């Protein structure tokens with residue numbers, strides 16, 4: 001059996017557009033190495049040169065954030081589900097937006113470099 | 126019952142209520158596992174954000190950043206805006222909110238009723254876009270004051286000084302605190318306070334998992350983590366899908382009579398996960414979680430419909446760990 005991995009839109013260029021891919025590994029680090037053998041370049045987008053998870057990447061094993069489970073050393077089991085997501089401004093903010101987007105069936109995709117703005121705001125403070 | 130000099134003085138001091146019907150049943154003689162809901166919808170404008178708004182405005186006043194008649198500008202999709210609008214009205218400021226154009230009509234109506242002015246940002250960029258738009262507007266109006274809840278220490282301090290102490294006072298045996306993760310103010314402030322006072326306490330975050338559009342960045346480096354966030358305050362962090370959040374929200378009103386917004390459903394989902402884990406392990410647990418707001422502002426989403434039976438069936442096997 002394998003581990004199912006959900007890929008966010010921005011990283012699907014590495015998976016030939018696939019939303020979900022499969023891999024194996026006893027830890028998250030092993031899994032990412034395994035995935036990289038078939039989806040070259042993916043690992044480098046998630047793990048820094050220093051060997052830590054990228055600051056703006058969140059990885060969840062069965063809905064739980066791996067940073068609290070040992071990060072790249074987090075243990076995995078067959079049948080686990082891994083979800084990779086970029087970090088975004090959250091809260092009820094996102095909830096309201098998600099609900100409304102579903103309602104309005106907006107086809108548009110975000111076009112603005114929003115994270116850049118976030119950093120500018122913090123720099124300006 | 127209590128008497129207050131003004132609405133602002135009636136902020137906080139919310140009830141903590143037990144949920145005997147949603148708490149896991151444990152075998153006779155086993156240590157009890159109990160769920161407790163902190164009813165933050167009982168704040169002056171109906172959400173936990175009144176605490177943060179009041180503290181942020183007070184801090185700006187004390188620092189001399191805000192003077193009567195000034196204009197406050199804030200990116201917010203609703204609760205913080207509604208809270209700020211009330212505080213601004215009572216303390217003599219003008220409020221301009223920047224929010225995605227697709228927030229629910231109830232929110233817009235409420236904000237206008239409280240006297241706030243609204244500038245809409247494009248829906249597609251979600252909250253990050255609202256932050257960006259607010260920043261542009263702030264550059265055009267250097268005299269306007271942006272409290273910036275994502276990076277304002279008074280947001281977290283509100284919870285360090287009020288929410289945390291209230292919880293400890295009402296539930297000295299608390300073992301877990303579970304809340305939503307937005308600006309992260311609630312979890313950072315309450316979490317820090319409880320960690321200082323309660324040995325071994327678990328601070329658990331529930332973050333909503335949004336639809337794909339919300340994550341529609343062009344690349345990972347455009348990601349955003351609120352400046353207030355400090356991961357060392359948390360013990361665990363769960364990502365909760367919208368479906369789970371909706372079903373738990375419905376279960377809460379159906380089983381315990383608490384009519385809450387959807388972030389509370391996500392929070393309850395995480396609270397139930399840790400409560401059931403404790404029950405299975407035979408450990409005593411007093412799990413307190415936040416009811417961030419009531420359901421009124423979300424009725425127009427239509428997500429409260431359908432039967433609980435459907436919800437329960439769909440929920441089978443959905444518990445974590």
Ligand SMILES: Cc1ncc(COP(=O)(O)O)c(C=O)c1O
Pocket residue numbers: 091092093172174204205305306307308309310311312386388389417418
């Ligand atoms: C309904 C609701 N739930 C949860 C949150 C998250 O709280 P915080 O911003 O303190 O992390 C918010 C804040 O925007 C909210 O409005």
